[in-house]
C-alpha cells in the first residue's frame with residue numbers, strides 16, 4: 001500500500017527543486033513501497049533530466065471509454081479498448097489525418113442492457129451531459145479527465161454502433177457500440193468519424209449534409225489476397241458490391257493517397273480525411289488553460305486507466321478518495337508557467353501496491 005501525503009510531496013520538493021522539469025514514475029512492489037518510491041524519485045529525477053517532456057496530450061483528441069459490467073471479457077482495456085484506439089490512430093496516420101486519439105479514462109459502469117443500443121446511447125448521453133441516470137458519474141469524470149469524446153461499449157445490442165448525430169458539437173460527442181467484432185471492424189474509428197461529420201458511401205447514403213465530400217469509399221474491383229472486396233473505414237460496401245460482404249482497411253477516404261495503386265476517394269464526394277482534419281478543433285476542447293481540481297471521488301479499478309492534464313495546478317482536495325487498485329494506471333500531466341505551479345496530492349490519494357502512477361511536470 002502506498003499512501004501519498006502532502007508532507008511527503010514537500011519533502012520531494014526539498015530534495016528535488018528541479019521537479020518542474022522532470023517525471024516521476026512509480027511501480028511499487030508489495031514490500032517497502034515508501035522507500036522504493038523515494039529512491040525512484042531521486043533516481044528518475046536524474047535519469048529524466050535530459051529527456052524532453054512528451055506534450056502530445058495537449059493536441060490529441062481525448063477519449064473516455066465506459067464499458068458496461070455485462071462485458072464479460074476480463075480485460076477489455078487490453079482486448080478491445082486500447083486496440084480500438086490504436087486502430088483509429090493507424091487509420092488516421094495512413095490517411096493523412098493530422099492528429100491522434102488518446103485514451104484518457106477507461107471505466108466500468110453497472111448498467112442493465114436492453115439490446116437496444118439507441119436506448120443505451122440515450123442513457124449514456126444523459127449521464128455524460130446532465131450527470132443523471134445510470135451513467136451519471138460520467139459528467140464529473142469527463143470534466144476531470146478533460147475528455148473530448150465519450151464512448152460506450154456494451155456487450156450486446158442493435159445496431160452494432162451508433163453516433164449521437166452526424167457532425168456534432170463537443171457537448172454531444174458521444175457514441176455507443178457493442179463489443180462484437182469491435183476491433184476488426186474499426187467500429188470506434190467509424191462511430192467517432194460520424195461525430196466529426198463523416199457519412200457512409202454515396203451508394204448507401206447519398207445525403208450530402210454536412211459535407212458533400214464526406215463519404216466513405218468502396219473499391220468495386222479491388223480485392224485483397226484473400227479475395228475480399230475492400231472499403232474504407234466509413235463505408236459498408238455491400239450495396240456497391242451487389243451484396244457481397246466487403247472488408248474495412250485502415251484508411252479513411254481521401255483523394256490524396258492510393259491503396260494498391262488506386263485512389264482512396266475523390267475530392268468531390270469521398271474525402272473523410274479532410275472532414276476529420278477540418279472538424280478536429282470543433283470536437284477538441286479548448287487547450288487547457290485552467291487548474292484542475294480533483295474534488296470528486298474516483299476509483300481506478302484493476303485494468304483501468306486514467307490521465308489528467310492541467311496547466312498551472314492539479315489540486316487534489318483533502319479527504320476526497322482517489323484510489324488506484326493494483327494493475328491500474330494513472331498519469332498526471334502538468335504544464336507549468338512558474339515555480340509556484342504544483343501537483344498537490346493530499347490525504348485520500350491512494351496508489352495501492354501494483355498500481356502504476358506517473359506525474360509529469362513540463363515547462
Ligand SMILES: [Zn+2]
Nearest residue numbers: 190194200234
Ligand atoms: Zn455508420
